[in-house]
Amino acid sequence: MAKLKDLAEMPERLSGGHRLCAGCGASIAVRQILRGTQDDVVVGCATGCLEVATTIYPYTAWEVPFIHNAFENSAATVTGAEAAYQALQRKGKIPAGKKIKFVAFGGDGGTYDIGLQSLSGALERGHDFVYVCYDNEAYMNTGIQRSSATPYGASTSTVPAGVCSFGKPQQRKDLAMIAAAHHIPYVAQGTIAHWNDLLMKAEKAFNTPGPAFLLVLAPCPRGWIFPIEKTVEIAKEAVDSCFWPLYEIEHGVFKLNKKVPDAKKVPMVEWLKKQKRFKHLFQEGCEKYLENIQVQVDEEWARYNRMNGEKIF
Amino acid sequence: MSTATIKKIKKALTGNEAGAEAMRQIDPDVAAVFPITPQTELMHAFAAFVADGKVGTELVTVESEHSAMSATVGAAAAGARAMTATSANGLALMWEIVNICSAMRLPVVMPVINRAISGPLNIHCDHSDMMGSRDTGWIQIFSENSQEEYDNIIQAVRIAENPNVLLPVMVGSDGFIISHALETVEIYEDAEVKEFVGEYTPDRTLLNTGKPMTYGPLDLQDYYMEHKMAEHNAIHNAGKVILEIGKEFGKKFGTEYGFFDTYKMEDAEYAIICIGSTAGTTRVVVDKMRAEGKKVGLIKIRVFRPFPFKELAEAVKNLKGLAVLDRADTFGGRGGPLYIEMKSALSDVKEKPVTRNFIYGLGGRDINTTDIETIYNQIEETVKTGKGAESFSYFGVRGDV
Ligand SMILES: Cc1ncc(C[n+]2csc(CCOP(=O)(O)OP(=O)(O)O)c2C)c(N)n1
Numbered sequence: 172m173a174k175l176k177d178l179a180e181m182p183e184r185l186s187g188g189h190r191l192c193a194g195c196g197a198s199i200a201v202r203q204i205l206r207g208t209q210d211d212v213v214v215g216c217a218t219g220c221l222e223v224a225t226t227i228y229p230y231t232a233w234e235v236p237f238i239h240n241a242f243e244n245s246a247a248t249v250t251g252a253e254a255a256y257q258a259l260q261r262k263g264k265i266p267a268g269k270k271i272k273f274v275a276f277g278g279d280g281g282t283y284d285i286g287l288q289s290l291s292g293a294l295e296r297g298h299d300f301v302y303v304c305y306d307n308e309a310y311m312n313t314g315i316q317r318s319s320a321t322p323y324g325a326s327t328s329t330v331p332a333g334v335c336s337f338g339k340p341q342q343r344k345d346l347a348m349i350a351a352a353h354h355i356p357y358v359a360q361g362t363i364a365h366w367n368d369l370l371m372k373a374e375k376a377f378n379t380p381g382p383a384f385l386l387v388l389a390p391c392p393r394g395w396i397f398p399i400e401k402t403v404e405i406a407k408e409a410v411d412s413c414f415w416p417l418y419e420i421e422h423g424v425f426k427l428n429k430k431v432p433d434a435k436k437v438p439m440v441e442w443l444k445k446q447k448r449f450k451h452l453f454q455e456g457c458e459k460y461l462e463n464i465q466v467q468v469d470e471e472w473a474r475y476n477r478m479n480g481e482k483i484f
Numbered sequence: 485m486s487t488a489t490i491k492k493i494k495k496a497l498t499g500n501e502a503g504a505e506a507m508r509q510i511d512p513d514v515a516a517v518f519p520i521t522p523q524t525e526l527m528h529a530f531a532a533f534v535a536d537g538k539v540g541t542e543l544v545t546v547e548s549e550h551s552a553m554s555a556t557v558g559a560a561a562a563g564a565r566a567m568t569a570t571s572a573n574g575l576a577l578m579w580e581i582v583n584i585c586s587a588m589r590l591p592v593v594m595p596v597i598n599r600a601i602s603g604p605l606n607i608h609c610d611h612s613d614m615m616g617s618r619d620t621g622w623i624q625i626f627s628e629n630s631q632e633e634y635d636n637i638i639q640a641v642r643i644a645e646n647p648n649v650l651l652p653v654m655v656g657s658d659g660f661i662i663s664h665a666l667e668t669v670e671i672y673e674d675a676e677v678k679e680f681v682g683e684y685t686p687d688r689t690l691l692n693t694g695k696p697m698t699y700g701p702l703d704l705q706d707y708y709m710e711h712k713m714a715e716h717n718a719i720h721n722a723g724k725v726i727l728e729i730g731k732e733f734g735k736k737f738g739t740e741y742g743f744f745d746t747y748k749m750e751d752a753e754y755a756i757i758c759i760g761s762t763a764g765t766t767r768v769v770v771d772k773m774r775a776e777g778k779k780v781g782l783i784k785i786r787v788f789r790p791f792p793f794k795e796l797a798e799a800v801k802n803l804k805g806l807a808v809l810d811r812a813d814t815f816g817g818r819g820g821p822l823y824i825e826m827k828s829a830l831s832d833v834k835e836k837p838v839t840r841n842f843i844y845g846l847g848g849r850d851i852n853t854t855d856i857e858t859i860y861n862q863i864e865e866t867v868k869t870g871k872g873a874e875s876f877s878y879f880g881v882r883g884d885v
Pocket of ligand 1: 217218219220221242243277279280281282307309312313318
């Protein structure tokens with residue numbers, strides 16, 4: 172892995188001056204991940220906050236070739252470009268030695284939901300590309316609506332907390348496992364707070380021939396409702412509470428990257444308390460929902476621990 | 485090279501096989517494939533060429549037509565000559581990206597094997613699929629038979645990639661009637677076709693990492709309309725290029741192509757204007773009725789977008805009666821899509837024929853020579869009695885069943 176100093180000196184591939192909110196996790200994810208390769212990159216992006224805030228015509232924040240096509244087809248679009256690269260190189264229309272890496276970004280809406288089919292197709296076909304889902308756990312660009320990544324109990328615009336509602340009644344979908352079930356060589360889950368872990372994963376993803384999938388927790392101050400300077404802290408505590416385990420699935424073998432001893436495990440209520448999207452759960456009568464959340468996280472954590480070191484796909 | 489020296493190889497091919505032959509000779513860098521009747525066999529044949537190493541194409545076996553068009557857009561933006569093919573529901577599913585493809589000014593070529601749009605579900609021919617994407621900014625060319633399908637696909641590459649055009653082209657051919665019927669097709673030598681289509685060397689691509697470009701930005705109130713106007717101008721100006729390439733094709737391969745084709749129109753009093761394979765049926769009827777002394781003629785549309793309204797108004801203005809045949813409806817509009825265009829084209833001329841619109845052949849409903857003769861007789865009757873003038877109605881239906 173490259174040294175921190177060298178990384179800091181790498182030219183920015185997503186420049187500053189874009190219009191993402193202060194404290195946005197998405198741009199942190201992009202900048203860290205694009206440091207994972209020294210090769211040229213072609214970037215694709217689904218419709219969502221990242222795309223709309225970085226490419227307002229006639230401006231662009233992208234210092235690398237970039238394509239946005241639509242909301243649900245970032246994977247299909249980028250793999251089309253990758254197919255072009257394969258063909259043109261084979262036909263001698265671009266130099267044989269010219270190395271280009273292909274990476275598609277999508278929000279959780281564009282990946283877990285509307286773009287799942289396109290992603291699944293691209294992973295199954297085995298293109299040499301990296302798909303990165305920056306997961307801010309809701310459709311933020313359109314005003315904080317629930318997605319299948321939104322955690323149980325969170326209040327969103329489409330499932331707001333109310334007299335008859337405690338927020339989202341379903342658990343989030345385990346997308347990294349779904350990606351891994353495609354028998355692709357590399358899948359990993361990370362956060363924007365664990366930069367060295369994420370960079371290691373990005374490097375592996377770029378260097379592994381074939382498809383790689385990265386799921387990156389990218390907190391959203393607007394949607395989760397916390398002060399903008401807390402983005403990294405919130406992401407860090409998502410791991411320390413075991414809500415968001417850091418793991419890799421390399422050629423089907425599951426590995427927990429960070430063990431959290433029981434004594435050090437941050438109770439979920441501590442993490443939830445810091446985000447106003449869960450505020451309603453702290454009213455009287457909502458105790459059972461808070462308990463459910465802890466039970467869910469404990470069960471998932473136990474499951475991950477059981478899988479640790481196992482070939483699961 | 486002059487026509488005389490061009491070698492033509494006569495082959496018995498279905499429309500789908502002829503389409504695949506054109507694709508083999510074009511040898512696109514990327515082709516995205518997804519099955520749908522009646523397009524399926526075109527891609528089967530092409531996939532076999534890939535499997536046998538007869539083309540250098542990267543075949544992307546997508547999981548849907550939405551992804552077919554998305555991957556095609558990605559490939560074309562990366563500088564590849566990129567193609568896909570589809571029918572009906574497939575075209576409907578990719579519709580969102582069909583618009584994005586033309587807005588990005590990507591010269592994609594897509595054979596569309598025309599089939600009725602669901603619902604109800606039907607796999608047979610009509611033009612509702614391509615008419616449903618009429619306003620997407622794609623150039624639309626229709627074929628009468630397998631030969632034209634083959635010739636049109638070859639020309640489409642040149643039209644799309646022309647620097648003054650840079651727009652995608654869909655080439656329509658009637659499902660089953662053309663796609664599955666075996667006909668004699670004259671195939672040109674590979675080298676000649678390759679010479680005609682030439683190398684594709686776009687000056688901007690995603691893979692030009694030394695000169696990074698952003699494709700598909702957010703384009704708001706301050707620029708969107710200028711970009712749309714550029715698209716508008718490009719498709720209107722494409723007409724000139726379509727004609728030039730049609731001429732060049734004629735010089736090289738022997739058959740010149742224009743916006744539309746006329747048959748015995750010189751002194752015609754009554755004419756039918758139609759799209760696709762129905763023109764072949766109509767030509768037979770023209771000959772029969774001419775032998776009986778009736779002054780009838782035919783116009784067959786080749787290019788529907790850009791619509792050659794001036795040229796068509798000129799071509800029909802001296803007729804007494806014009807029957808416009810539409811293989812699609814606009815449901816609530818003034819007849820079928822071709823009729824609406826013709827009415828609008830004729831609004832520019834003072835002396836104009838009586839017109840009447842017949843919506844026919846939906847979902848593959850057969851149209852035969854007797855039907856066509858009936859239509860000629862009906863338009864003559866309309867001119868004489870005034871009954872049914874400027875009306876639109878379904879032809880060949882039993883009413884409520
Ligand atoms: C087909 C389609 N449906 C809906 C939309 C509207 N839309 C644009 S972005 C978006 C939400 C994006 O959410 P997500 O993928 O989570 O990314 P985020 O905005 O949170 O970064 C929606 C619903 C669209 N652009 N296209």
